[in-house]
Amino acid sequence: MLYGKFKFITFVNSQFKIKAMVNINLNSTINFEKTEIIEIKNSVIIINKQDKIVNFSKEEKKFIEKAIKSDETIINLSGFNNLKLVIVNNTEKADYKQAEALRIAGNKVFAESEKHKIEELNILSSNNCKNEILYLTEGVVLSSYKFLKYFKDAEKKITKLKTINILNTKAKQTEIDTLKTLINSVFVARDLVNEPVNYLTAEKLADEIKKIGKNSGFDVEVFGKNKIESLKMGGLLAVNKGSIDPPTFTIVTWKPKNAKNKKPIVLVGKGVVFDTGGLSLKPTAGSMDEMKCDMAGAAAVAGTIKTLAETKTPVYVIGLIPATDNRPGQNAYAPQDVIKMYNGSTVEVLNTDAEGRMILADALSYAKQFDPELVIDLATLTGSAVAAIGHYGIVGMGNAKPEIFDKLKQSGENTYERIVEFPFWEEYDELIKSDIADLKNVGGKYAGAITAGKFLEHFTDYPYIHLDIAGPAYLSSPDKYNGKNGTGVGVRLLFDFFKNM
Numbered sequence: 001m002l003y004g005k006f007k008f009i010t011f012v013n014s015q016f017k018i019k020a021m022v023n024i025n026l027n028s029t030i031n032f033e034k035t036e037i038i039e040i041k042n043s044v045i046i047i048n049k050q051d052k053i054v055n056f057s058k059e060e061k062k063f064i065e066k067a068i069k070s071d072e073t074i075i076n077l078s079g080f081n082n083l084k085l086v087i088v089n090n091t092e093k094a095d096y097k098q099a100e101a102l103r104i105a106g107n108k109v110f111a112e113s114e115k116h117k118i119e120e121l122n123i124l125s126s127n128n129c130k131n132e133i134l135y136l137t138e139g140v141v142l143s144s145y146k147f148l149k150y151f152k153d154a155e156k157k158i159t160k161l162k163t164i165n166i167l168n169t170k171a172k173q174t175e176i177d178t179l180k181t182l183i184n185s186v187f188v189a190r191d192l193v194n195e196p197v198n199y200l201t202a203e204k205l206a207d208e209i210k211k212i213g214k215n216s217g218f219d220v221e222v223f224g225k226n227k228i229e230s231l232k233m234g235g236l237l238a239v240n241k242g243s244i245d246p247p248t249f250t251i252v253t254w255k256p257k258n259a260k261n262k263k264p265i266v267l268v269g270k271g272v273v274f275d276t277g278g279l280s281l282k283p284t285a286g287s288m289d290e291m292k293c294d295m296a297g298a299a300a301v302a303g304t305i306k307t308l309a310e311t312k313t314p315v316y317v318i319g320l321i322p323a324t325d326n327r328p329g330q331n332a333y334a335p336q337d338v339i340k341m342y343n344g345s346t347v348e349v350l351n352t353d354a355e356g357r358m359i360l361a362d363a364l365s366y367a368k369q370f371d372p373e374l375v376i377d378l379a380t381l382t383g384s385a386v387a388a389i390g391h392y393g394i395v396g397m398g399n400a401k402p403e404i405f406d407k408l409k410q411s412g413e414n415t416y417e418r419i420v421e422f423p424f425w426e427e428y429d430e431l432i433k434s435d436i437a438d439l440k441n442v443g444g445k446y447a448g449a450i451t452a453g454k455f456l457e458h459f460t461d462y463p464y465i466h467l468d469i470a471g472p473a474y475l476s477s478p479d480k481y482n483g484k485n486g487t488g489v490g491v492r493l494l495f496d497f498f499k500n501m
């Protein structure tokens with residue numbers, strides 16, 4: 001029954017012109033003594049299929065029962081000047097699929113709410129279930145993202161929905177705050193991915209991460225070209241040779257005093273701010289025209305550490321972000337070049353479009369000095385990963401212990417940023433042997449996602465997981481609450497992983 005005391009938590013969503021942001025700025029507890037749902041204006045009510053339908057008028061009840069019989073999951077009871085949606089939770093187990101169904105419902109709620117130009121929405125669950133409300137809210141708010149910076153009439157396009165009131169007695173303010181922080185970080189990652197390279201050069205990316213660090217309370221150190229040259233990061237410098245913009249190497253540190261882990265977990269994010277393919281030039285349509293997203297790994301690392309710092313999560317994490325654009329200009333590196341990498345290994349370049357592994361390799365070698373407990377890289381690395389599973393998930397592989405990998409995969413289900421584990425057999429090492437150098441940067445026609453991972457493994461000496469996010473990082477058509485273009489994939493996944501560590 002819905003009689004009783006409700007906590008009334010307000011979730012204010014303000015879309016600014018330049019930066020997409022979500023703000024929850026209120027926490028007021030209001031007692032709803034004997035208030036019925038039917039009296040609450042602009043409401044979304046989650047009901048369970050198996051429960052008795054209460055707190056609705058006779059006509060509404062009839063309508064709901066009929067709709068449930070024909071398997072409808074979103075029932076619209078809106079009347080004049082009042083949006084009223086009933087979400088039918090028809091999955092029996094409270095598992096990750098139910099969570100995802102509610103997020104997707106949240107996406108539809110958002111669309112309906114915008115259609116009716118609603119500014120304030122009340123979300124509640126007929127059996128006062130907390131998680132159902134949080135998943136639905138997550139879906140609504142993730143759907144509210146817009147990248148409006150470059151529109152002349154941005155003000156007009158701003159999301160109408162400004163406030164979500166969560167009517168529930170179990171939801172804690174800290175949980176709501178964490179959700180807000182997390183979604184904000186996803187939005188920051190999406191913003192970074194959606195910025196074109198004529199704004200977001202490697203130096204600008206480093207600057208943006210510095211700004212985020214200053215606001216969120218984590219350390220950021222940036223190496224410029226001179227330092228990168230003195231360190232002899234040959235992979236990063238080779239890819240940068242065709243560019244007039246200098247490369248950067250950004251080190252991000254979140255080390256709270258109460259960290260659970262002594263040895264850090266290192267996250268490495270690919271920061272190719274634009275990938276033309278270099279001399280092995282990409283075709284434009286459906287390929288080069290999406291390549292501002294080739295720094296989505298970097299965005300995910302920045303967004304994750306931002307969330308950890310703002311929520312004061314007690315884990316010691318270091319982020320490494322090598323960044324450059326990849327162009328055919330100037331004295332661009334060429335196929336058949338032999339490059340001496342940061343760790344002293346030599347690489348025969350056979351395709352300049354396989355540049356991500358060149359810059360990541362140097363970062364992975366650099367990570368050794370931290371004696372890490374685990375290293376995870378995120379990279380929009382191969383078309384092969386997309387060819388294998390589309391945009392529905394992340395291709396993962398590695399040599400970390402199965403229980404660690406399983407935890408990460410569990411987080412993948414929790415957040416629906418699912419990971420498919422590919423084999424990491426030693427036979428694949430044969431495919432990247434070169435006639436002239438220690439390695440070559442492409443492995444041939446088959447198993448391209450795996451040979452890329454094997455190439456990277458060569459530069460590691462610690463437990464390692466490679467996540468190829470080429471599929472889900474950037475979408476050319478809208479996909480539920482992930483929207484279109486930059487998705488910010490990886491932030492929710494990794495935060496869940498660290499939160500449950």
Ligand SMILES: [Zn+2]
Binds near residue numbers: 354
């Ligand atoms: Zn490339």
